[in-house]
Amino acid sequence: MDLAYLRAHPEHLPTFLTHQRIRETPVAGGDICAASRLTLDDGHSIFAKTWPGDAAGPVPEGFFAAEAAGLRWLREGGAVAVPEVVVALPGMLALDWVEPGEPTPGAAERFGRELAALHRAGAPSFGADWAGFVGALPQDNRPDDGPWSRWFAERRLLPHLRRSVDGSGLTDVEAALVEEVVARIDEFGGDEPPARTHGDLWPGNVLWGADDRVWLVDPAAHGGHRETDLAQLALFGGAPHLDRIIAAYAETWPLADGWRERIPLHQLHLMLVHTALFGAAYREAVARTARAVLKKPGEAGARYR
Secondary structure, eight states: OOHHHHHHOGGGHHHHHHTTOSEEEEEOOOSSSEEEEEEOTTSOEEEEEEOOOGGGOSOOTTHHHHHHHHHHHHHHTSSSBOOOEEEEETTEEEEEOOOBOOOOHHHHHHHHHHHHHHHHTOOSSBBOSSOEEETTEEEOOOOBOOOHHHHHIIIIIHHHHHHHHHTTSSOHHHHHHHHHHHHTGGGGOOOOOOEEEOSOOOGGGEEEBTTSOEEEOSOOOEEEOHHHHHHHHTSTTOOTTHHHHHHHHHHHSOOOTTTTTTHHHHHHHHHHHHHHHHGGGGHHHHHHHHHHHHTOTTOOOOOOO
């Protein structure tokens, strides 16, 4: 099987793997899926993700189709490097292989400019025309004209808050803080038209390539707020050379007044995703982030270094 054959017959890939007709090397693929590098007969490599099997339950309907749609939509923005989708099947996704490299200041600055261009490509509405997922969790992607603040509260914060409370990831104390954020969300400002966003842009979904470019992977792509992508880049230690990314972004498309103060608001979404997925281990992070949004005494929100 070479790349041309695979493009013409993507449905044959699982059979070739089952019969060990393709060289397969396991690689890191994230917290959910099993991942491998596949070397085809013509020497071309692709990155394949598969659902981990019965232990994780059945693959959610539309899971890989949603990721494939998001990747294609981001590529259509013609700005940031995004791997090409080679195979998209109900239980598998295969992308063109990106050779990893080291983070460099030059790549960071180019990424900042390209991310601004991607966001400026825009979206017809908040949400998307495909099913929404963040990690393995569903998200309501039904198109919505906004404003962003109401949409973000209703479609991103509240659903993950309910999942977190129902799963005992949060207590009534943290839930009350998030509910106060939702009730006051109009006070924080920053409403903008929908941007073309990655939607899950924590540093682990930023791939630094050997070509000295930054590639976007594992999206939860949708029409959203550009500040959400930027705030997520600062999570979990922050992306390498984050100051250079942000400076180059702002030179290309200046950010609205107050964007730094809104960082915790935008980060609250992924914090709630973590309590919904992983439980109480992230409980204090949710409380700390919500307090930072509300500017409660003694709590400081995340800031770019």
